[in-house]
Amino acid sequence: MSLFPIPSKPIGLASDHAGYPMKEYIISLFKEQGIPYTDFGTYGTQSVDYPDFGHRLGEAIDSGECDKGIAICGTGNGINMT
Template sequence: MKIGIGSDHGGYELKEEVKKYLEENGIEYIDYGTNSKDSVDYPEYGQKVAEAVKGGECDKGIVVCGTGIGISISANKVPGIRCALCSDTYSARMSIEHNNANMLALGGRVVGRDLAIEIVSTWLKAAFLGGRHERRINKISDIERKYMI
């Protein structure tokens, strides 16, 4: 599995901690930036990671900004992306089991390092349950297709 990872300045430090976790667990990743705490615009990084996931360069994506809100909204503008903003392990697990999320968003100013690592670990270990949840994912895709320009 290959993970795309990206952040803005508000999520930079947490992104670096998540990268350490991925390295320690032998999980391959591609870092799409940013590479410092200098101010940048989160939509660019949400889009970069989302496009890598959509294009198949990465299997899943993790994005981080100050709250996780802006970068998740940005990622979700890319067709086919289901980016879940999670601040607890239950939501992280359910985002995969029920929603088949292909991206995870975290708030660098919202969750601490230890909780963030638990969220990432839970999210990466979870599996989509399919069944009735597949039907619902298909309905989300139908909505997306209806509004694509």
């Protein structure tokens, strides 16, 4: 049972490589609560071009695929600027 209303559209998730472990933790909570999500990457802790994943998340929100999104970054700056 979820503590919050289940959204009708998935929540988008994106991270840089430093934020990957936190994104995976959030995914585990979403699965536990039955909250729909779409994972736009990154998919590991290897260094990546984080704007690629931030752009995917932003485009999904702009297009209406997702109503909301969570961007996770090791410093909290880079992916959020994207």
